Amino acid sequence: MTSFVFYLFAVAAVIGAVLCVVQRSAVASAMWLMSTMFSLAALFILLQAELLGILQILVYVGAVLVLFLFVVMLLNLDTVGRDMRGPAGTGAAIAIGGLLLVELIALWRYTPQRIADELAQAPNAMSAMMPTGSSVQAAVAERGVVGAIAAPMFQTYLIPFEITSLLLLTALVGAVVLAKRRI
C-alpha cells in the first residue's frame, strides 16, 4: 500500500514536471509546477519528513508560486507566442538532459549499503564524510516532529541559520531596489 502511494505520487510529480516544461502558456506551466510541488510534499511526508512536507506547501505553493503568477499577470505574459527553441536547440536540450539522467542513474550502483561498506574500511573518512547522527525516528520520538528539527537547527546549525536571515534581508532590499522605478 505504501509502495502504491509512493509510486502514484512519483509518477504524478514526473508528469507535472514534464508538462510544466512543455506547456506553452506560463500560467499553465505554473499550475503544473504546483502539481509537482504537491506530489513532492506528499513524498516528503511519506519519507518521514512531515514538517518539511507542510513547509513545502506553505513556502513553495503558498509563496513562490504565487510570486510567479503575480509576475506573469503583472506583465501580461500569457499571450506571448511559442518560445521553444528550434529543432537543433530542442535536440541538444533533450540530449543533454538525457545524458545527465544516464549519469545520475549510473550512480545507482552506489547503494547506501555499498557506501557504508566502503566507508567502514576507512573509519576516519566515515566520521568526516557522513556523520550518522541519531536517526530521525529517535529524534521525533524524543522531541516531537517540530522539535526534532528545531533543536539541532538552533544548536548545531545556529550560525548558518543566522546567515540565512542576512541572506533574506539582502534579497528583500535587492528585490525592492531592482523592481522599483525610482527609489
Next chain:
Amino acid sequence: MAQPLFIGPSLALSAILFSIGVAGVLLRRNAIIVFMCVEIMLNAVNLAFIALAQLHGVGGQILVLFVMTVAAAEAAVGLAIILAIFRHRQSVDLKNINLLKG
C-alpha cells in the same frame, strides 16, 4: 523502529526530476518558465536530501530548510530582475536579452 523507506526509488525520481529541469532550462526561452525549471531542479535536490536524511539523521532535513530559504530569495530577486528587464525591453524572451553577448 521504522526502516528507511524508498531510498533507491527516491534518488531515481530525484535524478529524473533534475534532468527534466535541466532540459527545461535549455529548451525554453521564456525567462519565467526557465525560473520554474530551476525550481524543479531545487526540489529534486531536496527530495534526495530528505530520502538520505532517513539514514543520516535530521541534518539533511535542516539543509532542505536552508535550500527552501535560498530558493525563495532567489525567486524574489530573479523575478525583480525580470520585471526590470521587461520594463526596458518589453519582452522576457531570452532571445532578446543579449546585451552581454560578444
